[in-house]
Amino acid sequence: xxxxILVRHGQSQWNLENRFxxxxxxxxxxxxxxxxxxxxxxxxxxxxxxxxxFTSVQLRAIKTLHLTLEACGRLWIPETKxxxxxxxxxxxxxxxxxxxxxxKHGAEQVHIWRRSFDTPPPPLEKGGQxxxxxxxxxxxIPIPDTxxxxxxxxxxxxxxxxxxxxxxxxxxxxxxxxxxxxxxxxVKHLSGISDDExxxxxxxxxxxxxxxxxDAMQPGERHYLKDR
Ligand SMILES: O=C(O)[C@@H](CO)OP(=O)(O)O
Numbered sequence: 001x002x003x004x005i006l007v008r009h010g011q012s013q014w015n016l017e018n019r020f021x022x023x024x025x026x027x028x029x030x031x032x033x034x035x036x037x038x039x040x041x042x043x044x045x046x047x048x049x050x051x052x053x054f055t056s057v058q059l060r061a062i063k064t065l066h067l068t069l070e071a072c073g074r075l076w077i078p079e080t081k082x083x084x085x086x087x088x089x090x091x092x093x094x095x096x097x098x099x100x101x102x103x104k105h106g107a108e109q110v111h112i113w114r115r116s117f118d119t120p121p122p123p124l125e126k127g128g129q130x131x132x133x134x135x136x137x138x139x140x141i142p143i144p145d146t147x148x149x150x151x152x153x154x155x156x157x158x159x160x161x162x163x164x165x166x167x168x169x170x171x172x173x174x175x176x177x178x179x180x181x182x183x184x185x186x187v188k189h190l191s192g193i194s195d196d197e198x199x200x201x202x203x204x205x206x207x208x209x210x211x212x213x214x215d216a217m218q219p220g221e222r223h224y225l226k227d228r
Pocket of ligand 1: 015019020022087088090114180181
């Protein structure tokens with residue numbers, strides 16, 4: 001049966017510091033490393049072994065993928081990195097502390113920026129500290145200056161349809177190591193969650209989520225692997 005495993009990266013340095021991260025490339029904390037290894041140990045314990053992997057071009061997701069695969073003896077499987085699986089771009093909020101931003105702009109406004117379906121945060125100014133236009137990994141890529149969840153879906157879903165779904169259709173066990181909001185984009189689609197309800201969905205770090213697909217390639221119920 002084709003099976004999809006989704007893993008949000010382990011805790012990052014800016015998760016720990018409570019800062020808006022988006023496309024900024026921060027590393028895993030020690031706790032994040034432990035979470036990623038535990039995810040792989042769980043895959044091994046449940047005998048759910050990935051045969052092909054996808055991740056973003058961001059360190060925290062790539063490292064999580066590698067630690068997870070190593071812990072289940074599958075570091076050798078093919079893997080593809082693509083910017084379309086990157087975290088949602090946090091625009092001008094990138095680098096700011098979430099609690100301080102809530103004090104300045106109000107908790108309600110910050111909740112809208114973080115979780116509304118289609119209100120993007122203010123755009124990132126060009127030439128500033130977090131401008132990625134000189135980063136070689138994004139050469140030739142239309143780097144956004146901010147993204148709502150809706151805009152994130154508009155780049156995640158075409159990649160899902162064109163590149164990941166065909167692998168599942170072949171019967172592969174696919175693992176995607178990605179980010180809170182790029183995975184919310186995918187889960188919204190796979191679980192048919194409405195624009196309103198998606199505001200309440202949080203994806204924890206390092207907890208494998210599993211979908212089994214039927215013969216018509218329809219996803220079954222979403223569940224956490226630890227509960228299976
Ligand atoms: O900062 C970010 O990029 C994301 C994920 O950590 O945060 P949030 O949960 O606020 O969307």
